[in-house]
Amino acid sequence: MPQVEIKIGGRNFDVACQEGEEQFLMTAAAMLDVEASSLSTQIGRMPESRMLLMAGLLLADRTAGLEDKVREAEGRAAHLQAQLEAAQSGGGVERVEVPVMPSEVIDTMAEIAARAEALAEEVEGRSA
Known part of the structure; x- marks a missing residue:
């Protein structure tokens, strides 16, 4: 079982941990050290157990x-996932049908457009 030396609030501690967890322990100790150092700056020197207790409580409060x-x-x-699933399943989506124009109407409209173009050319020819 590896032994890791950590520093919290200016004090050194030797702590055992599981193989491969050394980095996690160092990260946790660094977080605790930040809180303990802040306490030491604000309050001054205090007993080790009180410093660790207060730093732990501050971290627990932040974690909560x-x-x-x-x-x-x-x-x-x-909530957003439920809305997405409802939208994907078609729930609450209004279906809109677009009417299809009969080919006779399209042909008539094309004929009207051709006549309008011919008239426009005729008017332009007279004004020139």
């Missing part, structure tokens, strides 16, 4: 706040 935010984000994500 983050867990609340995660729960809120998960709730919003679930």
